[in-house]
Every structure is written in C-alpha cells, then in structure tokens.
Amino acid sequence: MKKKESVKTTTKTTYQIPIGPIHPALKEPVMFEFEIDGERIIDVDVSLGHVHRGIEWAGMQRNPVQILYLAERICGICSYSHPIAFARAVENACDIEVPERAEYLRVIHGELERICSHILWAGVAAHEIGFDTVLFLTWEMREKALDLTEYLTGNRVTKAIIMIGGVRRDITSDMVPKVQETLKYFKDNFEKLRHIFLDDKTVRLRSQGCGVLTYDDALKLCAIGPTTRASGVKKDVRVDQAYAAYGDLDIDYMTPDVLTGEVNGDVYDRIIVRLLEVKQSIDLIEQCLDKMPSGDILSEPKIPKLLARVKKTAGEGIGRHEAPRGEVIHYVKFDGENDNPYTWKARAPTYNNILPWIPMLKGEQIADIPIVAASTDPCISCTNRVTIVDNDKNSRYILNREELHRMSIEKTRRLMK
Amino acid sequence: MAKGLPKSFKKALWVYHCNSGSCNGCDIEIIAALCPRYDVERFGIRLVGSPRHADVLLVTGPVTRQMVDKVKRVYEQMPDPKAVICVGNCGNTGDVFYESYNLVGPISNIIPVDVHVVGCPPRPEAIINAVAKAWVKLETLEAEKR
Numbered sequence: 001m002k003k004k005e006s007v008k009t010t011t012k013t014t015y016q017i018p019i020g021p022i023h024p025a026l027k028e029p030v031m032f033e034f035e036i037d038g039e040r041i042i043d044v045d046v047s048l049g050h051v052h053r054g055i056e057w058a059g060m061q062r063n064p065v066q067i068l069y070l071a072e073r074i075c076g077i078c079s080y081s082h083p084i085a086f087a088r089a090v091e092n093a094c095d096i097e098v099p100e101r102a103e104y105l106r107v108i109h110g111e112l113e114r115i116c117s118h119i120l121w122a123g124v125a126a127h128e129i130g131f132d133t134v135l136f137l138t139w140e141m142r143e144k145a146l147d148l149t150e151y152l153t154g155n156r157v158t159k160a161i162i163m164i165g166g167v168r169r170d171i172t173s174d175m176v177p178k179v180q181e182t183l184k185y186f187k188d189n190f191e192k193l194r195h196i197f198l199d200d201k202t203v204r205l206r207s208q209g210c211g212v213l214t215y216d217d218a219l220k221l222c223a224i225g226p227t228t229r230a231s232g233v234k235k236d237v238r239v240d241q242a243y244a245a246y247g248d249l250d251i252d253y254m255t256p257d258v259l260t261g262e263v264n265g266d267v268y269d270r271i272i273v274r275l276l277e278v279k280q281s282i283d284l285i286e287q288c289l290d291k292m293p294s295g296d297i298l299s300e301p302k303i304p305k306l307l308a309r310v311k312k313t314a315g316e317g318i319g320r321h322e323a324p325r326g327e328v329i330h331y332v333k334f335d336g337e338n339d340n341p342y343t344w345k346a347r348a349p350t351y352n353n354i355l356p357w358i359p360m361l362k363g364e365q366i367a368d369i370p371i372v373a374a375s376t377d378p379c380i381s382c383t384n385r386v387t388i389v390d391n392d393k394n395s396r397y398i399l400n401r402e403e404l405h406r407m408s409i410e411k412t413r414r415l416m417k
Numbered sequence: 418m419a420k421g422l423p424k425s426f427k428k429a430l431w432v433y434h435c436n437s438g439s440c441n442g443c444d445i446e447i448i449a450a451l452c453p454r455y456d457v458e459r460f461g462i463r464l465v466g467s468p469r470h471a472d473v474l475l476v477t478g479p480v481t482r483q484m485v486d487k488v489k490r491v492y493e494q495m496p497d498p499k500a501v502i503c504v505g506n507c508g509n510t511g512d513v514f515y516e517s518y519n520l521v522g523p524i525s526n527i528i529p530v531d532v533h534v535v536g537c538p539p540r541p542e543a544i545i546n547a548v549a550k551a552w553v554k555l556e557t558l559e560a561e562k563r
Contacts, residue, residue, distance in 0.1 A: 050483045051438045054517035061516065070513050076442025076538065120445070139452035146449075157442045157538050405466075 014042065017366070039365045044358050056344050063339040064090045064164055064310055064332075065303055071330070072158050074346060077120070080113040081323035082346065083162040085330040088243065090164050093317030093332055094310055099296040102166035103245040104288045108179075109153070109161055110244070110321070111281040111288075115186065116145040117324035118274045118281075121374075122193065125271065128370035129206045130409030134196055141189055148182040151175070164306060166298035176289060186282050193278075197271050198259075205415040207267035211360040211372035214265055223356045225326025225349050226277065227376045229255050230270040232263035237322040249287050254280055267375040311339040325349040325376075350376075367411040430462045430552055433471035435491050437524065439478030442538035443505040447475060450541035457545055468494040473551050475544075476530075479507040479514050480522035492528045498558040500551035503530045504544060506537040 015036040031050070035043040055074055059067045064086075071082040084106060091098060098106075119142045126134035146156045153159040153169060161167050171179065197203055213223065218231035228235050234253040238246045254276045256262070256269040263269065300306045314336025321328050326349030333343040353376045360372050434447055450457055451464060465471050468491045480488060492501070501524075506512035508524045524530055531554055532547045 050481060051478075052481055052483070052519050053438060053479060053514045054519045055514070058514060058517050073440045073442070073507075073513055073537070076440040076445060079440075079442065136453050139449065140454065143449070143452070143454045156540065157446065 019369070034361075034366075034369070036366060039367075041361050041364050041366070041369070044361050056346065059344045060341055063307055064341070065307065067341070067344065068162060068164070069160070071346070072160065075348065076157055077117055078113070078323045078325070078328065078348070079158045080109055080161065081321050081328050082330070082348075084110065085319040085321040085323075085328045086332070086344075086346070087162050087164045088319030088321065089317040089330040089332045090310065090319070091317070092319060093315050093334055094313045096165045096306075096309070097299055098166055098244075099299055100245075100293050101170075101295045102297045102299075104292040105167045105171060105297060106162070106244045107246060107249070108171065108285050108288045109159070109167070111284045112145065112149060112152075114281045114324045115278055116142060116149065118278050119145065119193075121274060121324075122197065122271075125371065125374050126196075126203075128374045128405075128408060129203065130405070130412050131202065137196075138193070141186070141193075144182055144185055148179065151178055163298055165300050166296070168298070170297050171289075171292075179285070179289065183282050183285060186278070190275075190279060190282070194275055197275060202412055202415075203271070204268065206368075206371060206412055207271060207375075209264070209266050209268075210368055211267045211364060211375055212265050213356050213360050215263070217356065217359045218265070221355045221359070222352050223326075224352045225323070226254075226270055226273045227326065227353045227356060229253060230263075230273045231265035232257070235327075237320050237327045241320060243320065245288065245291075248291060249284055251280070251284060267371055270375045307339045310334060312336065316343075323349055326353060365411070367407040370405065370408050430460070430473060430548065430555075431465045431471050432462060432473045432475055432548065433465055433468045433491070433495070434475045434477070435468075435488060437476055437478035437484045437488050437508070437522070438481035439505060439507065443477040446538045446541050447477070447504065447544060450544050455541045455545060457548070462545075462548055468492075469496065471495055472499060472555060473548060474499065474501045474528075475504055475548075476501060476508055476524050476528075477504045478522075479511055479517075479520050480524055480527055482519050482521055485521045485527060488524070488527055498555050498562075500531045500554050501528055502532045502534060502544075502547045502551055504534045504539060504547070506535055509533050509535060512537060 017034040017036055019032040019034065033045040034041055055070055059070050062070065067086060068083045071086040072079045074082045090096070119138050123135040123138035123142070126132070126138065149159060150156050152171060152175065153161045161169060213227065213231045215232045218228045218233050223231070223233070224235060232255055234255065236253050237243070238251055239253055254273050256264070256272045258276060259272055300309070313334045316331065316333040319330045328349055329347045331343070331345040332341045335342040356376065357373065360376075361369065364372055434444070436444055449455065457463075468474065474492060474495060476488065478484070503509055503524045507514055508522060510523055511517075511520060514520055521527065532550045534543050534547045536543055
C-alpha cells in the first residue's frame, strides 16, 4: 500500500505491470512486477514459487537410485544436469570411483545436452525479436540433436542415462558413425546460424547495447553460466574444477572477446557466448570419441550392493556440474543408518541468473523485456499475459503475449527504417 | 472426422497451453510438435496467446497449490464448446511427485479432462493424436447443438 502511494507522488506516468504467472509456451510459471514510466522500465520485482513441487522433501523419503528419476524431473531441459550433479554428490559422500570410460561418456551426454539447449535458446531469442523463420530453422536443427539423444539413451527428453558410479548405456563402435554424422550436420549448419545471429542487421540493432550487465554487477549478483561469461567473468565449472574427463580435454572459458576482442555484457554478447559454446561442445564430443578408453561403464552394477554401501555411509557430499545455463550444485547428507538422504539440496542456475535481470532491465523499454529476459535463458517472456495498471485513470488494460510480441516486432521495424 | 458435421472446426483448431507447474519436458515437446518436423499448423492447429481464443486447453504439470485458481480461471475464460487435454504423467497421476505436500492435482480433480496423454514426456506424435481426439469431441458437441 505504502509503495503504491509513493509511486503516485513521484511521477504522474508510472505504471505497474505484473507479468505472469501463466504463460503458455515454454518454461515455468513465475511472476514479475515491472514499474514503468512511459516506455522506460524503472524497477523490477520477482516472485517465485509457483512450481514448488516439494521435490527435495520427496527425495528425503527415497533412496539415491530412486532420487535419480526425481532429479531428472526438476527441469525437463536440464534433465541430464540435475541427475549428474546429484550422482556426483552421492559419489563424493560415499567415495565411489567412476570408471574412466564412464567419465568420458558423461562428458559426451553433457555436451549433447548443451548443444540441444543452446540451439533451443537461439530459436526462442529469435522468436522474441520477431524472427520466426529462425525459430523454425533452429528447432529443425534441434530435432537432429534429439534424434541422436534418442539413439544414444533411448529417450528424447528425460534420458535416464546417469547411474551412481557411472552411466547406464555405452556408446559402442558401431554407434560412433551416427554420432559423427550428426556432428557433421551441426558443423555444416553452424556457419549458417552464426551468420544469421552475428552478421544480421536486425539482430544487431535489437541486441547491441541492450540489457547490459556490467562485470561488477555480474560478480556482485553471482550470475553464472553464459550470462556471466558474456560480461567477461571467467567462471566455468568445467575449467575451474575439471570434473569428469574435462581435465583431459582441450577446453577454455568462452567469453565474447574470443571473437570480437571486447566485452560489452549486452544481449549480443550473450548470443556470441552461446554460439561459441555450441561450437566448443561439438569439438569436445569429437575429442571424447577420439580419446575414450575402453573398459567398464559402471563401478557397481548390482543395485542392492550399491544401496548397502550408501546405507553404511555417514557424511555429506557436494556435486557440481556446468549445466547449459550455469553451475548446478547438489548437496546430500547421509546419516549412516538409512539409505535415504538426511538432507538433499539442489541449487539450479536460474536462481542466480534471476537477480541480474534487475540491472539489465532498468532503463530499458517494454518492447525489450522479451529479448532481455530471454537472453539469460529462462525464456520467461514467451507467452505472458500482462496487465497494465494506470494509476491516474485507475483503469486496467490487458496486454497478452501477442501484443507484447507485436510491440517487440514493431520496435524491430522502427529500427530498420 | 465424423460425417455431416459443421464446418466450424474443420480448419481452425486453436490450442492454448497452460503450465501448472510442470518440469518443461512436456512443454518443449508441445513446441516441438508445432515446429517443422511435425508441423501441426498444416492442419490448422496453432498455439494462441489467450484462452479466450482457444478451443482446446493443453494442461501440463501436476498442479501446485499456487496454480489451482489460475488453472481454473484459464478454463473458465475459454468459450464453449471446449476440450481439455492433460499432457504428461504428472498431470494424470502425480507421477514421481505423487506424495508431495504441495500438489492439488491430478488435473482431473480441478477441471474436467477429456483426453489423457501418458508419457514422461509423451512424444509429439502422442500429443498430436490427443488433439485429433479432442477434435472429434468438439465436432460431436457442435453437431448436438444443431
């Protein structure tokens, strides 16, 4: 109530726009409240919790092998990142060694998910600025990645490939040609994608100098993943901690200055980082296929034996993994009497990347909300219903997702004139 | 398609998608169904931005406590005749989240569901099949009105 009054007295033309929590295309329900002065965004507030399913609580009633399935369903797009972080936490707590071949297989699946996720994101970002042709182009590419995922793991989205102490399925020598064929397809199409996103005038006009996150803000607000790397912060679990087989592979931080020689921290830089990472992932999978040693893929194939070992463990473990959106951390604690964890805590990358929205969006225009929001990859802006409350006239009008999208397209057209 | 039915549903079947707390798995498969590989727009099926324009409601997710009234509101905003499709195991039964303290679902507890699609997540083919089934229901309703 107090907030509203202050809004009224400061300026005549301040609006409040709640966005969410229902938005029918992608991603989870979440609610944002924007304070608008004309077209400029003055303040942003976030409220989370609409997708709270009590997963951690449910996990504490189950044993680690059952939790793998639960962890997979924390997020359908990071359906590999969560189980691997959890499995690494359990391996850390129970001192389970992972066979070397399994470490390489884990890298391959992780990088495949990154390709999938970044291509998906590229399509959504293009959609947000009214470039739907690219949405269809990228999703067609994504289907190729899904085909490969299905070939290697047996499912398109929830893969169930991770097991505590290794992976469930091997990549045999007769499967390698299919993997190489798909990688070749990506390489052939990568140039096309790079050209569309980095050379196209429309994309440049909409993304350069828009939604800037400075180096200091990125550090202060603990941004992670491509969002922080686009601001020049060198932070990547794959390099910092070199888990799984990453230590043996040629990998470096992907910051925008690798390509352009400068760091601006805007939406354009975040596009550059993701595109570079797609290329890096293709390269990493190829390296893995070359260097992969032969041997076991699972340290303990008998599940009752594995659970008995977990039951005897008293202690805690942490598992970190660089998911496509940033670092994901899982923490588990076992009490030494039960095989279900005493505590299980998961921290997903989007939590860290939500707060940087505030400096990114402040001072931007309403038409930029979709692309700035999408640039951190929570894809919140898709399909929102927006209500604009005009404090002076005391009237309400509703902007649905299409109108928001239309405003975004109109801005692109204005810029092109 | 049943015989002698009105033309109103023959080409334009508009779908509204509502996420009631799902993990995004079903949601990306719904988008995949709209994209070039499966391309449902060639049948006139398209995703719309407002429930007021929609004939079919696709609900994903196990319905968390915070989302109950929102799902109900979306359902009430849709014009008649309407059909509801529940996509994914968690909306049908609760799936891995079945014992959670924050779930009000399955979705059939909250709004009437016409077609259930199983799978975690279901393949785009299954979702397209479900929409086709909803189509038959809508046409039957239209025919009864006459």
